[in-house]
Amino acid sequence: MAEKNVCRACGSDQLGAFSGKTLSIDGQSSVSGLAGLQCAVCGEVFLDAKSQDKYIEACDAAVLAEREREQQELIRIRKKLKLTQHQAAQLTGGGP
Ligand SMILES: [Zn+2]
Secondary structure (H helix, E strand, O other): OOOOOOOOOOOOOOEEEEEEEEEEOOOOOEEEEEEEEEEOOOOOEEEOHHHHHHHHHHHHHHHHHHHHHHHHHHHHHHHHOOOOHHHHHHHHOOOO
16 A cells, blocks of 8 residues: 555645544543544544544444433423424424
8 A cells, every 4th residue: 555654634644653542522522542643734633443443433422322312302392392292203304
């Protein structure tokens, strides 16, 4: 792979290896112990395969947690508006 050490974001060859890095997912949670390459020019991060899996897993967990939170919020709002689940689904375009 001749292009292995070329930044896929900006094309520079200023990639430096890092390890033990902590990346934020959504401003609330973060993943630590990540390794990979970071571009010194544009700052883009390229995680190695293992770190990427770890990061994606944490992102999925964060998305699920956020979905759960939104769902609870919708239930709270629906009850506040005294809507049935069916009425609420019609309003939001989801559900049966
Ligand atoms: Zn770059």
